[in-house]
Amino acid sequence: MNQADRFSPERCPRLIVKVGSALLVSPDGEVHRAWLETLAHDVAERIRAGQEVAIVSSGAIALGARRLGLPGGGRNSLEDAQASAATGQIALAHVWAELLNAEDLTAAQVLVTLGDLEDRRRYLNASATLSRLLTLGVVPIVNENDTVATERIRFGDNDRLAARVAQACEADGVVLLSDIDGLYDSNPSTNPDAKLIPVVEEIDAEIEAMADTGSNSGMGSGGMVSKIEAARIATTVGADLAIISGHHDHALAQFAESGHGTVFVGSGTAGARKAWLAGGLTEAGTIIIDQGAVDALQNGNSLLPAGAIRIEGEFTRGDLVQIVDSKHNRIARGLAEYDYQDAQRIIGRRSEDIPRILGYAPRSALVHRNHMAVL
Known part of the structure; x- marks a missing residue:
């Protein structure tokens, strides 16, 4: 051909x-x-x-x-x-x-x-x-x-x-x-x-x-x-x-x-x-995730707080963030569901612990699959 x-x-x-x-x-x-x-x-x-x-x-x-x-x-x-x-x-x-x-x-x-x-x-x-x-x-x-x-x-x-x-x-x-x-x-x-x-x-x-x-x-x-x-x-x-x-x-x-x-x-x-999400060239911050979260995202799931290792940057809810693995390989890009301060407080935590940590009913994910493009 x-x-x-x-x-x-x-x-x-x-x-x-x-x-x-x-x-x-x-x-x-x-x-x-x-x-x-x-x-x-x-x-x-x-x-x-x-x-x-x-x-x-x-x-x-x-x-x-x-x-x-x-x-x-x-x-x-x-x-x-x-x-x-x-x-x-x-x-x-x-x-x-x-x-x-x-x-x-x-x-x-x-x-x-x-x-x-x-x-x-x-x-x-x-x-x-x-x-x-x-x-x-x-x-x-x-x-x-x-x-x-x-x-x-x-x-x-x-x-x-x-x-x-x-x-x-x-x-x-x-x-x-x-x-x-x-x-x-x-x-x-x-x-x-x-x-x-x-x-x-x-x-x-x-x-x-x-x-x-x-x-x-x-x-x-x-x-x-x-x-x-x-x-x-x-x-x-x-x-x-x-x-x-x-x-x-x-x-x-x-x-x-x-x-x-x-x-x-x-x-x-x-x-x-x-x-549009996948092709963007700028982002407000970065979320570093573990291998289990990498596998979950590649299978079409949302990014939950339990799978996040570290937060970089000062972003607000709705900002575009990149999601990378522990070696900083790009995995996905999406819109943040939390401000960076709250995101830092709940990374690595199980979903049932989050209401107590934040003092309010949490959103379902750090980055929802509907607002994410896996790269």
């Missing part, structure tokens, strides 16, 4: 395509227009075949930094990054609109912040907007709103943003066009014998160990670590994710023909609410 078939219009009605900075912007600060024309044509061909396509486009900071003459690709300071984004985003949007218009397609600019997809109400608003644009045949051009994002409240890379957008609009697949053609068992830039991993069925510790934190170009902010995290987010809800090279014309068409790259196979079946 050609793994690229997973992303065909027939099997993947809604697709997210992410384009990296190095592919879009040359070292002298100009848009790789001729290459981008071929990508726009590929997107148009897919839309004409019945596929809905949204594009997560990097390049605004890199483009703006070159135009402003800022060192370090515009990333030497938060202020430089914001100024570069403000300058580059308008130019980037204009190029996308012009090239898609040449293919008789309408582009729409969608700028989001981390909070837009981490806050449940704003997430639903973004989801509705993206879905409506796609059903109208419009191509959303999505980017992080780096002009107002700060270091503490930002995605930090467009790989994870693409996966989060895929969740928000219930996409069936994500293609990351990159400066590397997939995941290797070791760093191919230092090991000539490194082997490409064509298919990943499960993201385990061995797969994570293959990641390299650097991008090849120095322009972007995402390396292989961010791409694997993006794959984890996307596959949680059943979306396939591919990492492929963009260093040739008609990158999508070539991928469809050759299947060359790394495909992470979607396996999750979470509903919309649990998809």
Whole structure:
């Protein structure tokens, strides 16, 4: 089977395509227009075949930094990054609109912040907007709103943003066009014998160990670590994710023909609410649990106080918390049923002891299964 078939219009009605900075912007600060024309044509061909396509486009900071003459690709300071984004985003949007218009397609600019997809109400608003644009045949051009994002409240890379957008609009697949053609068992830039991993069925510790934190170009902010995290987010809800090279014309068409790259196979079946919980990138605190609780959660049960070992962070009831085992491996994410002070008082205790400890009738769980996504 050609793994690229997973992303065909027939099997993947809604697709997210992410384009990296190095592919879009040359070292002298100009848009790789001729290459981008071929990508726009590929997107148009897919839309004409019945596929809905949204594009997560990097390049605004890199483009703006070159135009402003800022060192370090515009990333030497938060202020430089914001100024570069403000300058580059308008130019980037204009190029996308012009090239898609040449293919008789309408582009729409969608700028989001981390909070837009981490806050449940704003997430639903973004989801509705993206879905409506796609059903109208419009191509959303999505980017992080780096002009107002700060270091503490930002995605930090467009790989994870693409996966989060895929969740928000219930996409069936994500293609990351990159400066590397997939995941290797070791760093191919230092090991000539490194082997490409064509298919990943499960993201385990061995797969994570293959990641390299650097991008090849120095322009972007995402390396292989961010791409694997993006794959984890996307596959949680059943979306396939591919990492492929963009260093040739008609990158999508070539991928469809050759299947060359790394495909992470979607396996999750979470509903919309649990998809949002699973894909979140921020949490207010952490609950460390024992092995018995790990087994209980993986069997679909709620997290009871008896299974908790330790509480980290200062969260309130309703905040998003992560649940990890004793080795800090991530097990689940969910909404806390208790403030952290009360949670600390009842961890490790049996349910019948809790009314006496708290002085009021307790809730049934620290994190209820209806408000939890097992990872």
